[in-house]
Amino acid sequence: MSASAEATVVVTHEVGLHARPSVKFTKLAKTFAAEVEIALAANGPWFDAKSIVKVMAAKAPKGTLLHIRASGDGADDAVDALVELVRRDFDEGTDHVRTA
Amino acid sequence: MSEPLRLQGISASAGYAEGPLFDLDQTVGSYVGKETADDEKAALETAIAIAAGRLTALIDAAEGDAADILEFQIAMLEDDALSSLAFAAIHAGQPADQAWRQALDAEIAGYDASDQDYFRARAADIRDIRDQVLRALTEAGDVQVPAGAILYGEDIAPTRFLETDWSSGGGIALKAGSTASHVAMLARSRGVPMIVGLGALPAHFAGIVLLDAEHGGIVLLPSKAEIDAFRQLSSSFTVRRDQAGTFLARPAATRTGTPVRVQVNIADPSEVDGIDIATCDGVGLMRTEFLFGKSLPDEETQYRAYRKVLEWAGDKPVTIRTVDAGGDKPVPGFTVDESNPFLGQRGIRLSLARPEVFRVQIRALLRAAVHGSLKVMFPMIAIVEEYRQAAAMFAEEQAALAARGIANKMPPLGIMVEVPSVAIVPEAFTEAAFFSIGSNDLTQYVMAAARDNAAVAHLNSVRHPAVLRLIAAVTAFGEREKIPVSLCGDAGGDPASIPSLLEAGLRDLSVAPAQLAMAKAAIADVSV
Numbered sequence: 327m328s329a330s331a332e333a334t335v336v337v338t339h340e341v342g343l344h345a346r347p348s349v350k351f352t353k354l355a356k357t358f359a360a361e362v363e364i365a366l367a368a369n370g371p372w373f374d375a376k377s378i379v380k381v382m383a384a385k386a387p388k389g390t391l392l393h394i395r396a397s398g399d400g401a402d403d404a405v406d407a408l409v410e411l412v413r414r415d416f417d418e419g420t421d422h423v424r425t426a
Numbered sequence: 427m428s429e430p431l432r433l434q435g436i437s438a439s440a441g442y443a444e445g446p447l448f449d450l451d452q453t454v455g456s457y458v459g460k461e462t463a464d465d466e467k468a469a470l471e472t473a474i475a476i477a478a479g480r481l482t483a484l485i486d487a488a489e490g491d492a493a494d495i496l497e498f499q500i501a502m503l504e505d506d507a508l509s510s511l512a513f514a515a516i517h518a519g520q521p522a523d524q525a526w527r528q529a530l531d532a533e534i535a536g537y538d539a540s541d542q543d544y545f546r547a548r549a550a551d552i553r554d555i556r557d558q559v560l561r562a563l564t565e566a567g568d569v570q571v572p573a574g575a576i577l578y579g580e581d582i583a584p585t586r587f588l589e590t591d592w593s594s595g596g597g598i599a600l601k602a603g604s605t606a607s608h609v610a611m612l613a614r615s616r617g618v619p620m621i622v623g624l625g626a627l628p629a630h631f632a633g634i635v636l637l638d639a640e641h642g643g644i645v646l647l648p649s650k651a652e653i654d655a656f657r658q659l660s661s662s663f664t665v666r667r668d669q670a671g672t673f674l675a676r677p678a679a680t681r682t683g684t685p686v687r688v689q690v691n692i693a694d695p696s697e698v699d700g701i702d703i704a705t706c707d708g709v710g711l712m713r714t715e716f717l718f719g720k721s722l723p724d725e726e727t728q729y730r731a732y733r734k735v736l737e738w739a740g741d742k743p744v745t746i747r748t749v750d751a752g753g754d755k756p757v758p759g760f761t762v763d764e765s766n767p768f769l770g771q772r773g774i775r776l777s778l779a780r781p782e783v784f785r786v787q788i789r790a791l792l793r794a795a796v797h798g799s800l801k802v803m804f805p806m807i808a809i810v811e812e813y814r815q816a817a818a819m820f821a822e823e824q825a826a827l828a829a830r831g832i833a834n835k836m837p838p839l840g841i842m843v844e845v846p847s848v849a850i851v852p853e854a855f856t857e858a859a860f861f862s863i864g865s866n867d868l869t870q871y872v873m874a875a876a877r878d879n880a881a882v883a884h885l886n887s888v889r890h891p892a893v894l895r896l897i898a899a900v901t902a903f904g905e906r907e908k909i910p911v912s913l914c915g916d917a918g919g920d921p922a923s924i925p926s927l928l929e930a931g932l933r934d935l936s937v938a939p940a941q942l943a944m945a946k947a948a949i950a951d952v953s954v
Contacts, residue, residue, distance in 0.1 A: 341544040341699075345498040345551070345608075352501065378498075379507035383536060385545050 329360070331405040332395040335412045342387040347416040352378045354411055358404035360396040368393055375408065430647050433624045435599070436693055437642040438610040438700075440667070440940035441619030442660035443597030444653075447635045447646075448571050450579025450586070457523035457564050463516055470512060470522040473562035478503050480558065484588055491615060495584050495608045499555055508533065508555075523563050530556035541730060543696035547607045554583035576635045576644075578627075584608045592618050597637040599644050601626050605697050614700065623694075640940055641916070666921065670943035674705050678946040680928065681953045688945055689745075689936040691914055695731045698738040701939050708742035708799075709735060710936020711862070711914035714749050714787065718757045722783055728790035736798030743799045745862065745914075745936075747842065748787055748816070750805035752776050768876060773806025773842075778815055788823045795835035803840040803862050808847050810854050813839075817857075843911075844868045849896040852903040861904055862936075865915025869893050888917040889926050901931035912936060921948035928954045 339347050355362045355375040362375035366386055373380040375394065386392055392412060396404040411417070460466045478500055485496040502508055511532065515525035530552060537549035571577070574595040577586075580602055587609045590596070598613060603622035613620040619639035627646070636645040636656045640663060645652055678686045689710030690701060698709075712735055717723040736744050751757040752772025760783060764770035777784040791802055804816050817839050827834040843849050844864035849872075852861070865888045870877045872893050875885035888894070897913070904911035912934035917923040919937030921944055927935065928949065937945045 342542070344544055345548060346494050349494075349498050349501050374507070377505050377507040378501045379505045379533070382502075382545075382548065385540055385542065387542050387544075 329399070329401040330395070330397040331401040332393065333405050333409050334391050334393050335409045337386050337388060337390045337392050337412060339412075339415050339418070340388055342390065343381060343384065343392070343412075345382070346418070348378055348381045350416050351408065351411060352376055352381055354407060355404065358396070358400050358407075360398035360401040360404045362394070362396045362404050362408065365393040365395075366390055430645055430649055430652060431627075432643055432645050433627070434643045435621040435624035436605060436697070437620075437639045437938060437940045438598075438603070438605040438607075438622045439613035439618060439620040440640045440663075441597065441617060442640065442656070442663055443574070443576060443595055443619045443637040444634065444656065444660070445574040445576050445596055445637075446572055447578050447599075447633065448575040450577055450582060457521065457560075459521045463519065466516045466520075466522040466525070467513060469563060470509070470516065470526055470559075473522070473526075473559045474503060474509060476562040477555070477558040480562075481585070484585065488588065491608070491611055492584075492588055495551070495612070496588075499551060499584070502552070503555055503559075523560060526559055526563070527556065530559075541727070543604065543699065543734075547604045547696070550581050550604075550607050550609065551584065553581065554585055557583060558585060576637050578635075581607075582609050584612065587612055587618075592616060597621075597639060599624055599635070599637055605694065605700055610700070640938075642938070642940075666944050666947065670947035673946040673950060674943040676946070677707075678949045680949055681951060684933070684954055686928065686949050687912070687934040688942065688949070689743075689912070689914075689934070690939045690942060691919075691936050692735070692939065695734045697939060698735055701942075703739060703742060706742075706939075706942055708739055709744040709746075710912055710918075710934070712744060712746045714747060715751055715755050715757070718749055718751055718760060721758075722760060722786075725786050725790045725793075728787055729793050732790060732794035732800070733797045736794055736800055739798055741799055743801055745801040745803055745840070746791060747803050747805055748774070748777055748784070748791075768870070774804045774812050774816060775806060775808075777804075778812060781819065784816075785819060785823055788820055789827065791837065792820070792824050792827055792834040793832065795837045796833050800835070800837040801840060801860065802837045803842055803860070805842045805864070806845060806867075807841040807843075807855070808845040810857065813841055813855065813858055842867075843900055844871070846871050846896070849900050852900050853907075856907055856909065858909065860910040860912070861900060863897055863900060863911065863913040863915065863932075865893070865897070865913055865917040868896065868915070869917075872896065888915070888920075888923050894926055894930050897927065897932065898930040905931070910934065919945045921945070924948040925952045928952045 337343055363372040364375045365372045373384045394405050394408050460469055481496050481500050485493055488496055511529035512525040516522055534549050534552045537545055540546045576597050576599050578599045581600055582598055597619035600622045601624055605622055619637055621639050621642055636648050678688045687707040689708045690706045691711040692709055693713045694716045717728055750773045752761045753768050762771055807813055824834055824836050838859035840860035841858045842864045843861045844867035848855060866877055869886055869888050873885045875882040877886055901911050913932050914936035918935035919941030
């Protein structure tokens with residue numbers, strides 16, 4: 327049986343899916359056997375969520391409705407976990423907003 | 427003896443440094459090609475592994491921001507998606523260094539093309555990755571950076587910053603660069619002075635440089651007097667900064683408790699990424715010339731830039747100045763060649779002469795106004811008819827946007843007070859919603875001393891009684907007529923001038939972000 331899952335989540339992080347969040351995002355994606363992809367629109371283009379080069383290339387700014395889809399073993403868990411990570415603002419507080 | 431040479435840029439990290447110039451853009455060693463494609467492939471694989479190894483070694487000693495940046499670079503370097511293009515090119519017969527350079531340059535171009543400052547700033551990280559691997563490929567021994575040097579170049583790699591020993595001083599002076607770059611963040615947190623956007627030096631230069639990253643300028647071939655003045659500012663800076671740190675988070679007030687509004691001047695939207703909005707009362711001057719650097723910007727580009735700053739400021743006011751090109755700020759395809767540009771077609775004069783360019787900016791401002799508390803002001807107003815013409819164009823464009831059903835809002839329209847005709851007869855300008863004193867230009871016009879000419883610098887003082895009397899008269903007039911008056915020139919952030927400005931009646935200053943804390947500290951020392 328080939329499982330597949332898809333969900334959307336809004337990127338609330340101040341500077342979008344940028345360097346530090348994308349490191350966390352791809353690291354988490356790699357822990358799943360399923361094929362995981364992201365897109366900025368429902369009809370793609372889709373980017374490999376396990377490649378930081380591809381995730382950064384998506385250039386998702388703050389406010390983006392991020393589409394996440396997975397297929398294969400543990401597809402549901404992968405999508406749930408990644409949606410949660412974005413929703414938790416990549417486990418960062420507001421300390422990334424620096425003072426002069 | 428040669429004349430001193432000054433270059434002005436944007437401060438990315440405040441502070442002072444004096445030292446020899448070190449050119450970062452010297453060419454790297456050359457790569458020796460291999461016999462077969464397999465050998466080329468092996469050479470690149472080895473170089474990537476060496477580069478990743480060096481980063482991993484650095485990460486052990488790093489913490490916070492530095493560790494995050496290195497972790498990001500390692501993740502990029504270990505991603506096959508980055509190198510696959512290069513390996514394909516090698517398979518097609520290219521040498522490893524060319525293949526790698528082309529693959530990475532394509533990636534860098536993608537970041538450079540982004541319309542978001544943050545992503546654009548990541549191009550520096552990819553360049554860093556590219557150069558580390560090239561360095562490993564060519565095995566060129568690095569030239570030792572002399573202690574306390576001013577690193578000068580197009581841009582600077584984060585690893586270069588981390589490898590440099592800053593304990594004996596030194597600083598960074600970049601031709602391009604960004605205040606939102608990783609290095610700029612690192613420089614701010616380590617207290618390393620850094621300036622971006624200086625442009626290129628006229629010729630190959632070697633010697634001592636004075637780097638003033640409090641005001642954003644460097645001086646080459648300085649005179650004895652300049653070195654002395656620089657050292658005074660520099661030695662007081664650390665003391666002032668440490669004392670001032672405690673003032674930053676609090677609203678500004680004088681010794682006797684009189685509140686003073688302190689706003690910031692910005693030249694590039696990315697600057698706000700480094701400022702906590704809670705530490706200032708808004709943006710007193712947002713310059714828009716930066717948008718006009720290379721070519722005339724379209725409406726969408728301008729709208730996005732204005733909107734970014736308005737959204738950052740929330741309900742605090744953002745005063746945007748319509749394009750002030752001309753004078754010492756030429757724009758190709760817009761400004762005109764004149765024998766006396768400071769007295770020629772600059773500021774509002776040029777905007778009114780080129781309505782097709784001005785109207786694009788007006789539409790972008792009207793649309794951005796719905797995203798915050800926008801105020802707009804016109805530079806170089808000399809007669810009230812100029813204000814009326816500009817205001818009429820705002821009304822026309824607003825009506826046109828409304829007719830097309832496009833969201834917009836009419837901001838309060840004010841004027842810069844920098845031409846003496848306005849400062850002497852402010853009663854002719856009561857139609858303006860507010861006055862903002864441009865002390866740099868007002869001073870140079872009152873004293874007839876060009877501000878870019880070091881030979882007359884001694885005349886160019888805002889504290890001359892003639893200038894101060896005009897500032898006091900305009901401020902008093904504004905108070906009587908209920909027209910808000912602020913000041914946004916360099917004098918507003920200069921601790922030595924602040925007492926005179928407050929005594930002249932001003933209670934609203936706008937200063938460079940790097941001067942915010944010290945301006946507040948200087949205000950707290952004044953009894954008015």
